[in-house]
Amino acid sequence: xxxxxxxxxxxIAKARQGDVEAYNLLVSRWxxxxxxxxxxxxxxREDALDLSQETFLKALKYRDKFADATNLKAWLYxxxxxxxxxxxxxxxxxxxxxxxxxxxxxxxxxxxxxGPDAQSQINHKEITKAINAxxxxx
Numbered sequence: 001x002x003x004x005x006x007x008x009x010x011x012i013a014k015a016r017q018g019d020v021e022a023y024n025l026l027v028s029r030w031x032x033x034x035x036x037x038x039x040x041x042x043x044x045r046e047d048a049l050d051l052s053q054e055t056f057l058k059a060l061k062y063r064d065k066f067a068d069a070t071n072l073k074a075w076l077y078x079x080x081x082x083x084x085x086x087x088x089x090x091x092x093x094x095x096x097x098x099x100x101x102x103x104x105x106x107x108x109x110x111x112x113x114x115g116p117d118a119q120s121q122i123n124h125k126e127i128t129k130a131i132n133a134x135x136x137x138x
Contacts, residue, residue, distance in 0.1 A: 006025065010028050010074045011023075011025055012063070015060075015063055016063050016064060020112075023060060026072075030056075033082055034052050035048055037051055037080065041084055051080070051084055055076065055079050055083050058079050058083060059075075059076060111113075
């Protein structure tokens with residue numbers, strides 16, 4: 001166990017200097033644990049993969065902030081926890097926007113999307129056509 005910690009510390013030092021292979025080795029050592037923990041939190045494989053990827057990207061971005069005396073596992077899990085919390089807050093905020101309006105045309109697409117996908121556009125057109133075909137009594 002001590003040997004592995006020393007190896008992680010050596011890999012961290014190399015990753016800080018820009019060694020991509022060292023960073024990739026660190027990711028391969030920790031990605032399964034991070035992913036499995038996130039999967040238990042979100043119960044959705046795709047969301048867990050996204051959050052896991054975001055966790056490791058943040059670890060790479062902030063690798064210079066890693067204190068040498070810090071436990072790598074604790075540091076990664078802290079990043080993961082904060083990433084999960086931020087994602088959860090965004091999803092709650094999006095749900096609140098939707099539930100606060102009865103007119104669904106006022107709801108904006110989720111952040112990061114350029115607009116509705118092709119299937120949504122087709123469905124919207126079909127629904128609009130069906131509504132327009134209704135008699136005035138309805």
